[in-house]
Amino acid sequence: MNPRVLILGGTGEGRRLAEQLDELGVPVVSSLAGRVREPRLPKGEVRIGGFGGPEGLAEYLRDERIGTIVDATHPFARRMTDNAVAAAATTGTDLLVLRRRAWSPESGDDWHQVESLAEAAEKVGELGQRVLLTTGRQGVEHFATARDNWFLVRSVDEPEHPLPPNMTTLLARGPFDTAAELDLLRRHRIEVVVSKNSGGTMTEGKLTAARQLGLPVVLVRQPELPKVPVVHTVEDALAWLRKHRSHAG
Structure with a gap:
């Protein structure tokens, strides 16, 4: 899983993934938008604030030698997801979207x-x-x-x-x-x-x-997911990252 993993976070899934990767000794940095006054901080390195659009994110990926982006933002943070897709394509960085499943109606709803x-x-x-x-x-x-x-x-x-x-x-x-x-x-x-x-x-x-x-x-309704690899749980994200690491090795 090296070089570093960038988690675009702000969700419980992002925090749990950062914790798991930190415990595995994987170098990880979590990025939070900074829109919440007192955000819950994940384990590991944390940066707060925007990147300056897809161009700024692409520059950050190059400068910080990011090997993989995991977009674990809120399901409605579509602009950040679009920026991640564009920056990953520009820099050749692997991208995984970790997105919880939407609620489904039940009887009586x-x-x-x-x-x-x-x-x-x-x-x-x-x-x-x-x-x-x-x-x-x-x-x-x-x-x-x-x-x-x-x-x-x-x-x-x-x-x-x-x-x-x-x-x-x-x-x-x-x-x-x-x-x-x-x-x-x-x-x-x-x-x-x-x-x-x-x-x-x-x-x-x-x-x-x-x-x-x-x-x-x-x-x-949730916005449509981008045409990139998508998982719905932290466990599936870890499995994807392990598989990606073994293939990269």
Whole structure:
């Protein structure tokens, strides 16, 4: 697995992969975007901040002698993924995408799947007035003109302006279990939940809670994956890296 592995991180999967590689003695550096005020730092070397587009990332790959990129960013960080694909192609660097699987509907779910936050903002008014909005601090502006709705906006950091006129901010970091989500939805008399389909278990409790309460959920679909090697678990990423190392040797 040498030379170094660059993990484009910011997710639990990225942190766990960095920990595993560090324990194996593989030189690894994790890159975080720096959008969260107090990010959870992975083991090993960490850099925080952008690269300056695909050109800047390509320069970094050359300067730091990166042998493999693992894109373990959030499923909706499509710009970073596109930059990684372009930089890898430019420099001939191997690229693996580690992306958790999207959630799938279960019996009893009332899901309304859309392609964008703008479409979600149009849809939410048809389904209820009191909304739990869990799409992160960015993108809340798409709901800023929804004057007939009240929003409980939950995010790790303060959401970016412009904001809906009728809202309350709840700063919190997952995981959120089903019992806590049920209490939250009942206490705030939530009528509709809005989320990105991020997958994983840390925030899945709101979907289970919505199902149990019979609430509609507006869910933004994940962007399409690039045409590069893709795995869905840390274990599969490690297996891919081991195989790649043996072939390279």
